[in-house]
Amino acid sequence: MEELLLTWFKANGRDLPWRKTSDPYAILVSEVMLQQTQVERVVPRFLAWLERWPTVDALAAASPADVIREWQGLGYNRRGVSLHRAARAVAEHGWPDDLTTLPGVGPYTAAAVANFAFGRDVLPVDTNVRRVQERTGREFSPRAAQALMDLGATVCLARVPRCVSCPLAERCPSRGKRYEPLRRQPRFEGSFRQRRAATLRLVATAEQPLDQLDRDAVESLRADGLVAVAGGLVSLPA
Ligand code: SF4
Numbered sequence: 001m002e003e004l005l006l007t008w009f010k011a012n013g014r015d016l017p018w019r020k021t022s023d024p025y026a027i028l029v030s031e032v033m034l035q036q037t038q039v040e041r042v043v044p045r046f047l048a049w050l051e052r053w054p055t056v057d058a059l060a061a062a063s064p065a066d067v068i069r070e071w072q073g074l075g076y077n078r079r080g081v082s083l084h085r086a087a088r089a090v091a092e093h094g095w096p097d098d099l100t101t102l103p104g105v106g107p108y109t110a111a112a113v114a115n116f117a118f119g120r121d122v123l124p125v126d127t128n129v130r131r132v133q134e135r136t137g138r139e140f141s142p143r144a145a146q147a148l149m150d151l152g153a154t155v156c157l158a159r160v161p162r163c164v165s166c167p168l169a170e171r172c173p174s175r176g177k178r179y180e181p182l183r184r185q186p187r188f189e190g191s192f193r194q195r196r197a198a199t200l201r202l203v204a205t206a207e208q209p210l211d212q213l214d215r216d217a218v219e220s221l222r223a224d225g226l227v228a229v230a231g232g233l234v235s236l237p238a
Pocket residue numbers: 132135136155156157161162163166167168169170172173174175176177
């Protein structure tokens with residue numbers, strides 16, 4: 001089954017810029033961006049990021065304010081701050097054996113960087129990989145990681161899988177099944193996330209008086225290291 005999958009991947013795999021490198025920094029940037037943002041939106045932002053900060057040392061030397069500004073529009077801004085902190089840790093101490101010790105790097109991201117950058121024998125299991133494994137009832141080896149991701153993202157879809165186009169269909173016990181709609185993401189409109197994003201956008205353009213901002217949003221952004229408050233003014237961290 002894995003051979004069928006890999007053959008399919010050779011002809012159908014997505015052409016993504018982070019697949020053209022084994023630089024752990026570039027792969028970490030892509031994985032952090034992909035944590036909560038769709039692939040199509042990540043591609044141009046990833047390329048722009050790498051152009052601005054091509055190495056881990058370059059990112060480590062950037063100011064938090066510049067990093068937060070560059071992250072604007074990707075959502076879940078705390079990821080940008082964590083990525084910056086991770087770059088500083090790597091610039092100072094090198095890449096740790098246990099990548100989960102880096103800020104913002106959980107088990108999945110650690111496994112992805114370990115596999116794609118360091119060639120370690122570990123399978124990063126994201127929602128796409130998990131879905132294909134569960135439906136086929138098979139375990140796949142780490143070398144099939146990207147193929148599993150692409151099959152899950154383009155063929156073995158969450159609700160209505162495209163089994164007629166699937167290279168694993170003949171041997172898949174779930175062939176032809178339909179699935180319940182996934183739980184919807186909480187609405188962004190009117191949410192506290194939206195208030196935070198709007199407040200940060202404002203502060204990113206220029207320093208703002210605290211009394212003219214959403215206080216709860218400022219406090220939450222401050223706790224995440226996304227803004228600094230001093231003398232009644234709110235700014236990006238120095
Ligand atoms: S046959 Fe259908 S359910 Fe099975 S892996 Fe392929 S797309 Fe998914």
